[in-house]
Amino acid sequence: MEKNTNNIVLRFMTCGSVDDGKSTVIGRLLFDTKTILTDTLSQIEKTSKKKGMTEVDLSLITDGLQAEREQGITIDVAYRYFSTGKRKYIIADAPGHEQYTRNMVTAASTAQLAIILIDARKGILTQTKRHTYLAKLLGIKHVIVAVNKMDLIQYDEEKYKSICENYKEFEKNILPLNSPININFLPISALKGDMIVDRGNSMDWYKGATLLQLLEDLDTSEDIKESSLRFPVQYVCRPRESANKELHDFRAFMGRIESGLLKVNDKVKVLPSGHESSIKEIRIGEQLIKEAISEQSVTVSLVDEIDVSRGDMLVHHDDSVGAIKNFTAMVCWFAEESLSPNRTYLIMHTTQTSKAKISSINYKVNIQTLDSELVNELKTNDIANISFKLAQPLIVDSYNKNRSTGAFIIIDESTFHTVGAGMIQLLD
Secondary structure (H helix, E strand, C coil): CCCCCCCCEEEEEEEECCCCCHHHHHHHHHHHCCCCCHHHHHHHHHHHHHCCCCCCCHHHHCCCCHHHHHHCCCCCCEEEEEECCCCEEEEEECCCCHHHHHHHHHHHCCCCEEEEEEECCCCCCHHHHHHHHHHHHCCCCEEEEEEECHHHHCCCHHHHHHHHHHHHHHHHCCCCCCCCCEEEEEECECCCCECCCECCCCCCCCCCCCHHHHHHHCCCCCCCCCCCCEEEEEEEECCCCCCCHHHCCCCEEEEECCECEEECCCEEEEECCCCEEEEEEEEECCEEECEEECCCEEEEEECCCCCCCCCCEEEECCCCCCEEEEEEEEEEECCCCCECCCCEEEEEECCEEEEEEEEEEEEEECCCCCCEECCCCECCCCEEEEEEEEEEEEECCCCCCCCCCCEEEEECCCCCCEEEEEEEEEEC
16 A cells, blocks of 8 residues: 555645735745744845835745735745644745736646635635636645635625635536535635634634644545556666676666556556566665655666666556547646647657647636637637647546646647646547
8 A cells, every 4th residue: 555645745825816815825824833934034024124014024935036026926836845743834825817827737736735815805806716717627626715804804704704605606616627626714814814823813703723723634645545556767777887887787767656656576567568577676866665656756677678768657567558649638728829729739748748739629618607618729828628639649647537647738849838738638
């Protein structure tokens, strides 16, 4: 059985519309848990005074780019790390502006939980809906809907409940793209600190847990089931020039285990060739280990001398997965230049790349109404269902089975810019 450290480390992100208080929430969380370094706190205090603020601007803790500090907005994804006595956290602060949707998708691709911020004065906005849809599309199973700036509406319980009901109505109409999500609602004031780490004295009517309590008590052990082995080969290790004679005939395969458990003596096959062998050794650096788990980067040796190259994938010998040349996926389009069905693009998937043609744009999702619309092209931040035809076969899974081998990025072959990201839905 795979060792599961997933319940110890929690990866979460903040998202929502512009100025809903995402960076301030993270800053308050770090500030009140006393996990900010003294020199960092001193620096943001000075910066806050320069801006004429009477209180510390906690959003500066995550807004690290100079342009972010000058404009008071989040542009890039900022990652922060902290821990409590109970668990460790990796936080991603995603931008709220629509033009930075690509950054939000990047943050969501590895998150286990999303905190979706809603400004209590404004209620649910287009970006709230977009980020909720993307969170569900990207397979995030846990969501905390945090209604922020409660202090600016005098901690009005009825207004809070109204926002929660409106959100529930919108969310239930999102088709189950990948899996159902677990939602908690929470009223907070990031500026004042109410319901972040401490409860405060202004919302006695709310009897639920604080934000930190929700994070600490979240059980994610069921999120990662015992999954199939997926080991894409990144590099063939053959140190012919080594002074160590023992390594002269050494041949092994390096890569990152995307899912599953790999043990010494396991019977495996190499895809797409289908050649079979068994695991002779597993190494991390110079250290020999008996088994390796998901997200570990390892070097693997096989018992038999068989042809293995970058882009091949090791799976267990009885796995029915195979290489395919057609699939349908949900795509988030990032580029300012529209997607054209007449062009050829590059699909990058794990360690393999293939040219691809678009068979059809099946429909675009209207984020406001969740209706499907027929279109001939995609524009920046559009989300659509697209069928692809590949020049080279890829070993893929549907996204709801495997977030790593079910995801890919789209590259413009003329500029080599990343223009889109996709989640595979159907295998043809």
